[in-house]
Amino acid sequence: MKLIGSLASPYVRKVRVVLAEKKLDCQFEVENVWAADTVIDKFNPLGKVPSLVMEDGSVMIDSRVIVEYLDTLTPVCKLLPPNGRDRADIKCWEALADGMLDAAVNVRLERTMRPAEQQSAEWMARQMRKVQMSLASLSDKLGEQAYCAGIHYSLADVAVGCALGWLSFRFPEITWRDDHANLARLYDKLSERQSFKDSVPQ
Known part of the structure; x- marks a missing residue:
């Protein structure tokens, strides 16, 4: 592949x-x-x-x-439950993390691809509100759990970790670490995994 x-x-x-x-x-x-x-x-x-x-x-x-x-190719490190509500819940975590990224990417493209006089402050503010609302929702859903789905590492953690890492990379002004300590703890834990160390955005 x-x-x-x-x-x-x-x-x-x-x-x-x-x-x-x-x-x-x-x-x-x-x-x-x-x-x-x-x-x-x-x-x-x-x-x-x-x-x-x-x-x-x-x-x-x-x-x-x-x-x-x-995830279907090998039983090593299964990241998704086989079916049912648990699987749908993990996919919802992923959808929320990806949707937050979509909004943030839209802001970055507006800032970098359009001349300043053509940029819409109102539209960017709308997208950034989605980012902030998503961060709050992810934090609420995580609570004090060790991982997004509870005690087991899953695709939800991968998706959320990649989203948070990109926000830090492209939007350092977003204070998600200060505002959501539980997300910061999760991301710091994920960052110790070799898979995350080897794929830091650049």
């Missing part, structure tokens, strides 16, 4: 962490989707990363689809 992605993308990081936790061999090919010579369209008509090129040449897109598939 070959993973097409960037070193900065939190969605790509999520897949990289899962690959490492599952001990799956996969070539990582760095692609800058914003470069004039990008070839991402060969792999994903949406022009996004990550894309996972399979052994037969077919391509799987979207981080949520990819990590769910990867």
Whole structure:
């Protein structure tokens, strides 16, 4: 398998962490989707990363689809329950973490891709409110649990950890560590895992 992605993308990081936790061999090919010579369209008509090129040449897109598939390949470090409510709960954690990222990414693109005079302060404020509301919700859901799903490390922790890491990387002015001590404790614990150490955004 070959993973097409960037070193900065939190969605790509999520897949990289899962690959490492599952001990799956996969070539990582760095692609800058914003470069004039990008070839991402060969792999994903949406022009996004990550894309996972399979052994037969077919391509799987979207981080949520990819990590769910990867978890089926080996029983090592199972990250999702087999079915039912517990599985749906984990996927809801992932959806919230990814949705928070979507809002934050929108703000970053507005700031970096549009001239200052064309940027919408109102629209960016709306997106940042989503980020703050999501952080509060993640913190409330986590409570004093050791991990998002309770006592077991799961895909929920991977998704939340990648989202928090990217916020620190791109939005250091967001004081989520001070505002939500339990999320900071979770992220510090996750950061000790080799899979997280090897995929710090850059």
